[in-house]
Amino acid sequence: MKLAALTDGTEEAQVTGFAIDHRKVAPGTVFGAFEGARANGEDFIEDAIRSGAIAVVARPGLTVEGATYIADDNPRERFAQLAAKFFAPFPDTSVAITGTNGKTSCVEMTRQLWRMAGFHAASIGTLGVTTADERVTTGLTTPDVVTFLSNVAGLAREGVTHLAFEASSHGLTQYRTEGLKVTAAAFTNLSRDHLDYHGDMAAYFTAKIRLFSEVLSTDGTAVVWADDPQSARVIDLARERGNRLVTVGTQGETLRLVGRDPTLLGQGLTIEAEGRTYTVTLPLIGAYQAANALVSAGLVIATGGDVAATIANLARLQPVRGRLERAVIAKSGAPVYVDYAHTPDALEAAIAALKPHAGGKLIVVFGAGGDRDTGKRETMGQVAVQHADRVIVTDDNPRTEDARAIRCDVLKGARGAEEIGDRRAAIGAAVREAGPEDIVLIAGKGHEQGQIVGDLVLPFDDVTVARECAA
Numbered sequence: 259m260k261l262a263a264l265t266d267g268t269e270e271a272q273v274t275g276f277a278i279d280h281r282k283v284a285p286g287t288v289f290g291a292f293e294g295a296r297a298n299g300e301d302f303i304e305d306a307i308r309s310g311a312i313a314v315v316a317r318p319g320l321t322v323e324g325a326t327y328i329a330d331d332n333p334r335e336r337f338a339q340l341a342a343k344f345f346a347p348f349p350d351t352s353v354a355i356t357g358t359n360g361k362t363s364c365v366e367m368t369r370q371l372w373r374m375a376g377f378h379a380a381s382i383g384t385l386g387v388t389t390a391d392e393r394v395t396t397g398l399t400t401p402d403v404v405t406f407l408s409n410v411a412g413l414a415r416e417g418v419t420h421l422a423f424e425a426s427s428h429g430l431t432q433y434r435t436e437g438l439k440v441t442a443a444a445f446t447n448l449s450r451d452h453l454d455y456h457g458d459m460a461a462y463f464t465a466k467i468r469l470f471s472e473v474l475s476t477d478g479t480a481v482v483w484a485d486d487p488q489s490a491r492v493i494d495l496a497r498e499r500g501n502r503l504v505t506v507g508t509q510g511e512t513l514r515l516v517g518r519d520p521t522l523l524g525q526g527l528t529i530e531a532e533g534r535t536y537t538v539t540l541p542l543i544g545a546y547q548a549a550n551a552l553v554s555a556g557l558v559i560a561t562g563g564d565v566a567a568t569i570a571n572l573a574r575l576q577p578v579r580g581r582l583e584r585a586v587i588a589k590s591g592a593p594v595y596v597d598y599a600h601t602p603d604a605l606e607a608a609i610a611a612l613k614p615h616a617g618g619k620l621i622v623v624f625g626a627g628g629d630r631d632t633g634k635r636e637t638m639g640q641v642a643v644q645h646a647d648r649v650i651v652t653d654d655n656p657r658t659e660d661a662r663a664i665r666c667d668v669l670k671g672a673r674g675a676e677e678i679g680d681r682r683a684a685i686g687a688a689v690r691e692a693g694p695e696d697i698v699l700i701a702g703k704g705h706e707q708g709q710i711v712g713d714l715v716l717p718f719d720d721v722t723v724a725r726e727c728a729a
């Protein structure tokens with residue numbers, strides 16, 4: 259593609275790729291120079307041009323010599339739009355999911371439900387880029403714009419027609435997915451998270467809601483978990499913009515959840531839709547797994563899926579990696595679950611999901627991450643001791659912070675909790691000491707494969723460790 263095709267100018271130079279990191283620039287690259295949290299991409303413009311960049315997208319007012327200067331007040335958005343032109347075509351149906359919790363489960367479940375309906379589907383999110391055949395991790399929930407758009411284009415080339423992706427607040431703020439037409443967008447819930455980046459809840463919600471105010475196509479559908487206190491604002495916004503609405507939940511109108519009966523290994527759901535009543539057994543436990551399943555069903559219906567078939571297919575959903583995943587049954591008979599819950603709200607929800615299934619004690623092992631929102635640590639401690647019967651506070655990615663100080667912050671809220679810094683030892687204590695009627699929850703890492711200490715990522719998988727401890 260000639261540069262002129264992107265700029266509407268006359269440049270003959272051939273565009274070979276896009277980069278936001280000057281170290282990835284090759285001859286023919288369009289370089290996006292943005293100010294970040296740690297560095298300023300503008301400082302690397304000259305290096306990028308030396309490496310062969312033929313155009314630079316940046317804010318106005320800079321001096322750029324030796325390459326076409328594409329100046330824009332919103333350079334990230336402009337860069338993404340140009341990159342989208344370069345990488346297109348994309349799958350016809352692309353849906354985005356935002357919300358503090360549930361995004362990963364929803365993209366996974368939506369992909370599964372589409373596949374059951376016969377579509378060639380894929381998902382992009384915390385677990386990576388996933389197709390029917392493989393999963394490739396990218397590191398972030400919403401990958402950077404170049405990784406994201408190039409992967410989406412690659413999926414389209416493989417024949418993927420339906421894509422579900424996670425739109426994190428960071429991703430939305432940084433225009434990582436701009437340029438891709440979003441045909442449906444879902445909102446799951448909002449609770450405290452990422453305040454280190456966004457500053458306050460209002461800014462965090464504004465970042466999330468951009469999915470509905472700007473990113474969702476005007477002819478697209480908003481899918482809303484209607485039971486969340488913030489859902490009214492999303493619904494109002496969708497109405498103002500003239501988007502079609504699919505609301506789900508006990509307060510939902512499209513898929514109304516009128517009954518939920520937890521059983522040992524799943525839950526029976528009764529759903530009213532289009533004037534009919536459906537019953538289905540969801541093979542996953544916990545109220546929020548039901549919520550995620552309904553949001554996913556809502557997305558499938560929003561993109562043309564048959565209501566009755568989609569509800570029936572909920573019975574065939576597979577558990578999502580690290581999301582209330584049963585890792586092992588301890589020698590005593592106690593099931594051990596691994597979950598990604600790393601916010602107060604998610605921790606409370608995971609405990610609440612498991613509690614009705616425990617005849618004895620609910621034992622929780624968890625910690626809080628270093629170099630991240632410190633305000634949530636004490637609250638997580640409070641939530642754990644309030645709702646679980648035995649709490650073990652351990653380490654969870656201390657990063658560059660002193661692990662003991664992080665535990666101390668958590669323990670401020672967790673009166674009566676035990677402290678076992680070594681995560682393997684903490685899991686071992688819980689698994690070995692659990693009684694036959696007890697349930698163990700290991701929270702925080704979920705699918706993650708490492709313990710980040712300093713700048714090192716030490717291999718660590720909660721599921722594997724739980725199995726080793728139970729052996």
Ligand SMILES: CC(=O)N[C@H]1[C@@H](OP(=O)(O)OP(=O)(O)OC[C@H]2O[C@@H](n3ccc(=O)[nH]c3=O)[C@H](O)[C@@H]2O)O[C@H](CO)[C@@H](O)[C@@H]1O[C@H](C)C(=O)N[C@@H](C)C(=O)N[C@H](CCC(=O)O)C(=O)O
Pocket residue numbers: 278279280281292293294295296297298299300302397398399400401402403426427428429455
């Ligand atoms: C806070 C945040 O979102 N950071 C992301 C951001 O980094 P940044 O703004 O700090 O970038 P920077 O290092 O200051 O550099 C600024 C610019 O200069 C460029 N640069 C920098 C150095 C250099 O030598 N050459 C160069 O060109 C960089 O590529 C960048 O474009 O842009 C980088 C490039 O895309 C990302 O890798 C980085 O993610 C970091 C690693 C990260 O940990 N992000 C997390 C917080 C994140 O995004 N999480 C969300 C939410 C997950 C959830 O919902 O729980 C996610 O979507 O994963």
